[in-house]
Amino acid sequence: MSPPNSAERPAVGRGETVAADAPVRLSEAGGAGLGSRSSVATASPAVHTVALHKRFGNTIAVKSLSMTVERGEVFGFLGPNGAGKTTVVKLLLGLSRPSGGEALVLGAPLGDLETRRQIGYLPELFRFQPLLTAREVIRLHCRLLGRPKTAWTQDANEALHTVGLLERADDRVGTFSKGMQQRLGLGVALLGTPALVVLDEPTSALDPVGRHDVREIIRNLRERGSTVFLNTHLLEEAQHVCDRVAVIDKGTAIATGSLGELLGHHSRVRLKVEGLGPNWWSGLGRFGRWHREDEWTIVEDIDPKRVADLVGELVRLGGRVEAVVPEQQSLEARFLELLSER
Amino acid sequence: MSQILTIANLTITEAVRRRLLAAFLAITVVIVGLSAWGFDRLSHAQSLTSGESNIAVPQALILFLFMFSFVLALSASAIASPSISSEIESGVLLTVVARPIRRTEILLGKWLGLAVLLAGYAAGVCALEFAVVYWVSGFVPPSPFLVGVYLFAEGALLLTLSLALSTRIPAIAAGVVGVAAFGAGWLAGVVGTLGTGLNIAALRTVGDVGRFLLPTDGLWHAAIYYLQPSSLIVQHFAEGQRSDPFFAQGAPSWAYLLWVLCWLFILLLAAVTSLERREL
Numbered sequence: 001m002s003p004p005n006s007a008e009r010p011a012v013g014r015g016e017t018v019a020a021d022a023p024v025r026l027s028e029a030g031g032a033g034l035g036s037r038s039s040v041a042t043a044s045p046a047v048h049t050v051a052l053h054k055r056f057g058n059t060i061a062v063k064s065l066s067m068t069v070e071r072g073e074v075f076g077f078l079g080p081n082g083a084g085k086t087t088v089v090k091l092l093l094g095l096s097r098p099s100g101g102e103a104l105v106l107g108a109p110l111g112d113l114e115t116r117r118q119i120g121y122l123p124e125l126f127r128f129q130p131l132l133t134a135r136e137v138i139r140l141h142c143r144l145l146g147r148p149k150t151a152w153t154q155d156a157n158e159a160l161h162t163v164g165l166l167e168r169a170d171d172r173v174g175t176f177s178k179g180m181q182q183r184l185g186l187g188v189a190l191l192g193t194p195a196l197v198v199l200d201e202p203t204s205a206l207d208p209v210g211r212h213d214v215r216e217i218i219r220n221l222r223e224r225g226s227t228v229f230l231n232t233h234l235l236e237e238a239q240h241v242c243d244r245v246a247v248i249d250k251g252t253a254i255a256t257g258s259l260g261e262l263l264g265h266h267s268r269v270r271l272k273v274e275g276l277g278p279n280w281w282s283g284l285g286r287f288g289r290w291h292r293e294d295e296w297t298i299v300e301d302i303d304p305k306r307v308a309d310l311v312g313e314l315v316r317l318g319g320r321v322e323a324v325v326p327e328q329q330s331l332e333a334r335f336l337e338l339l340s341e342r
Numbered sequence: 343m344s345q346i347l348t349i350a351n352l353t354i355t356e357a358v359r360r361r362l363l364a365a366f367l368a369i370t371v372v373i374v375g376l377s378a379w380g381f382d383r384l385s386h387a388q389s390l391t392s393g394e395s396n397i398a399v400p401q402a403l404i405l406f407l408f409m410f411s412f413v414l415a416l417s418a419s420a421i422a423s424p425s426i427s428s429e430i431e432s433g434v435l436l437t438v439v440a441r442p443i444r445r446t447e448i449l450l451g452k453w454l455g456l457a458v459l460l461a462g463y464a465a466g467v468c469a470l471e472f473a474v475v476y477w478v479s480g481f482v483p484p485s486p487f488l489v490g491v492y493l494f495a496e497g498a499l500l501l502t503l504s505l506a507l508s509t510r511i512p513a514i515a516a517g518v519v520g521v522a523a524f525g526a527g528w529l530a531g532v533v534g535t536l537g538t539g540l541n542i543a544a545l546r547t548v549g550d551v552g553r554f555l556l557p558t559d560g561l562w563h564a565a566i567y568y569l570q571p572s573s574l575i576v577q578h579f580a581e582g583q584r585s586d587p588f589f590a591q592g593a594p595s596w597a598y599l600l601w602v603l604c605w606l607f608i609l610l611l612a613a614v615t616s617l618e619r620r621e622l
Contacts, residue, residue: 090621093440095439095440113442117442123440125436126433129352131360141437141441143348144441145442185437
């Protein structure tokens with residue numbers, strides 16, 4: 001996996017990926033029609049939407065959303081509260097019907113029953129049968145998934161062990177805290193080695209230890225080749241684990257790309273240079289915008305590939321470069337910037 | 343089919359753990375115990391001749407089972423009305439519908455599980471009550487099995503109605519509408535009986551329409567018919583009592599029973615369609 005903060009990726013502007021996807025007809029995805037399911041299923045992306053649209057009365061919840069989530073990647077779906085993230089998740093899982101547009105999930109149309117066997121889902125509103133024990137909840141889902149009965153015990157033990165609930169396996173869910181119920185939900189979502197795991201705000205009720213555990217689980221899912229669709233408004237969470245993200249606001253994707261693409265062209269460098277005259281930077285505007293902060297000189301919007309050229313130029317001018325601190329805009333800052341630009 | 347059975351099994355397990363069966367059992371023991379005492383007093387009353395006693399016991403049994411049919415209807419509505427709406431509101435249903443299961447299978451599974459509970463309750467109370475009445479008075483209804491079947495069918499209709507409402511409206515509203523519909527159906531039946539007795543066509547029509555729209559009263563009268571011994575029927579016609587809401591003139595026709603089945607099917611179809619189309 002490339003490091004999330006890699007600055008070596010080409011810059012991606014607002015919605016560029018969206019536009020690139022737009023002309024593709026879903027029936028043409030993977031080079032085959034929906035009729036030849038098997039070839040599409042293996043060749044197609046994990047999620048592919050074209051102009052997906054959802055309207056509730058006069059309210060437009062999702063507006064012409066086009067995006068692609070490749071197989072095996074951890075895809076962060078980011079947006080402020082009420083942006084339409086959960087609505088998109090529900091559309092992808094067939095829990096809600098789109099008002100327009102098309103989408104394929106694991107190569108199959110929305111709501112396809114067999115495809116659901118390969119999807120794990122942790123809803124934002126995670127509640128389970130309070131009168132069942134954690135083990136019984138897992139076994140219920142094994143049964144619904146059509147897992148062989150002989151595997152139920154092992155499946156339950158593995159899932160509960162993964163989410164740290166094995167010791168409470170035989171306690172009723174009604175006695176669990178919110179955090180424990182969310183852990184259980186994660187265990188349920190991991191059953192049956194799903195090809196796609198959809199996590200809707202998976203750490204909303206967890207303490208820092210739980211959040212760390214969830215990140216580990218997500219990394220393990222990626223290692224075994226599962227796709228993770230991570231719906232979150234916790235940007236730090238996305239920055240830790242996501243390969244690519246889409247930022248959604250008012251039902252529309254306003255930016256899509258890898259974290260490097262999203263943040264890379266907005267990196268800046270902090271310099272401490274001695275031995276040059278006053279206003280020495282005035283001739284170096286081609287590298288970026290300059291300003292001073294105490295003894296530091298800040299270069300904004302510099303292409304990370306040109307930092308070495310800049311240092312070379314400063315040395316050539318006779319400067320003594322004492323410190324070069326590359327900084328990258330945080331996802332939060334970039335996120336706020338994207339929203340404020342709308 | 344296996345998914346339907348999975349949901350039915352889950353429904354029954356949850357009902358048992360909610361102590362629903364324990365509550366049913368406790369209520370049954372209390373009401374059957376009290377009725378045993380009452381029937382014993384009635385059948386051994388010095389003030390009654392044996393002929394009068396032979397009429398009084400079946401009449402009292404009809405009244406007792408009318409009370410039980412109300413309890414059954416209330417129970418059916420109470421257990422069915424939260425089964426979908428509450429799970430949607432709480433989010434419990436979300437994790438289930440995301441699995442490879444049709445919403446139709448979820449609804450039919452819940453219906454099956456609740457119907458099994460209701461059938462068990464109806465069969466248990468009827469068997470116990472008939473045994474007690476036989477023990478203290480020696481009276482056995484002409485067809486105790488069919489009485490149980492019609493009482494269960496009455497409850498099953500309300501269960502289906504409440505379940506269908508539960509796919510769209512909150513639990514308490516679905517429950518209230520279900521019970522109110524049962525009451526209105528019974529009242530329409532009483533009005534129809536009065537219309538027949540007093541020969542007022544408009545009132546008779548109310549009864550006929552009521553039994554068509556919600557066949558619970560029609561099924562209750564079918565149960566009454568199979569509770570009535572011939573001595574009671576003879577006495578009823580001899581005395582010319584034509585407006586007794588606790589008397590059935592005849593067995594339900596096949597056409598009416600067919601309509602009841604159609605009604606059940608239409609309502610189940612409506613419930614399934616409603617849940618399938620509901621945005622979650």
